[in-house]
Amino acid sequence: EPEVTQTPSHQVTQMGQEVILRCVPISNHLYFYWYRQILGQKVEFLVSFYNNEISEKSEIFDDQFSVERPDGSNFTLKIRSTKLEDSAMYFCASSQIPQGDTQYFGPGTRLTVL
Amino acid sequence: DAKTTQPPSMDCAEGRAANLPCNHSTISGNEYVYWYRQIHSQGPQYIIHGLKNNETNEMASLIITEDRKSSTLILPHATLRDTAVYYCIVRENYGGATNKLIFGTGTLLAVQP
Numbered sequence: 464e465p466e467v468t469q470t471p472s473h474q475v476t477q478m479g480q481e482v483i484l485r486c487v488p489i490s491n492h493l494y495f496y497w498y499r500q501i502l503g504q505k506v507e508f509l510v511s512f513y514n515n516e517i518s519e520k521s522e523i524f525d526d527q528f529s530v531e532r533p534d535g536s537n538f539t540l541k542i543r544s545t546k547l548e549d550s551a552m553y554f555c556a557s558s559q560i561p562q563g564d565t566q567y568f569g570p571g572t573r574l575t576v577l
Numbered sequence: 578d579a580k581t582t583q584p585p586s587m588d589c590a591e592g593r594a595a596n597l598p599c600n601h602s603t604i605s606g607n608e609y610v611y612w613y614r615q616i617h618s619q620g621p622q623y624i625i626h627g628l629k630n631n632e633t634n635e636m637a638s639l640i641i642t643e644d645r646k647s648s649t650l651i652l653p654h655a656t657l658r659d660t661a662v663y664y665c666i667v668r669e670n671y672g673g674a675t676n677k678l679i680f681g682t683g684t685l686l687a688v689q690p
């Protein structure tokens with residue numbers, strides 16, 4: 464069964480460093496998402512991406528964050544200058560059609576900012 | 578904020594049916610009810626969704642009341658591996674204004690041996 468994959472599973476970085484989290488969505492999916500979950504808190508929407516542009520973003524997704532689909536398979540989330548409060552699980556998701564389809568999530572990347 | 582209300586926790590005996598309730602009294606006509614679950618800190622796993630008819634798949638059944646203000650997710654024979662946080666999410670489908678999923682705090686289902 465096709466699934467969303469994410470790398471790395473765990474990323475440790477120093478405050479102020481840039482990190483790139485990678486995701487490979489399900490192959491015939493066209494709509495991509497990032498969510499995050501701070502330890503003990505709710506899963507929160509960050510951004511959605513379709514046709515090489517951001518469709519929607521939350522207030523969390525400020526100028527420190529960017530997303531990119533650098534090739535036909537990867538979808539990345541970059542955090543330019545990490546802060547302690549960026550420590551969280553980051554989940555990538557994808558859906559097949561542009562709007563309203565079921566979203567399937569990857570296993571997540573645990574980001575720890577020291 | 579999430580448009581749903583769920584009990585914070587429930588217990589279920591292994592092998593028995595687990596019935597997880599969800600209230601969504603402000604649901605609108607074009608909004609679907611989705612259920613996901615999250616085991617430990619893994620990624621949310623899609624379970625099932627529906628609009629107004631009851632739905633069943635290999636994982637679970639979804640019963641939606643006639644007025645659509647509440648629903649129940651049924652795991653027919655719960656196992657220890659079904660211990661997880663279960664999220665009930667209301668969202669628009671196919672042409673809605675937003676595609677994001679808004680997660681609440683969910684129900685922690687503990688399946689007891």
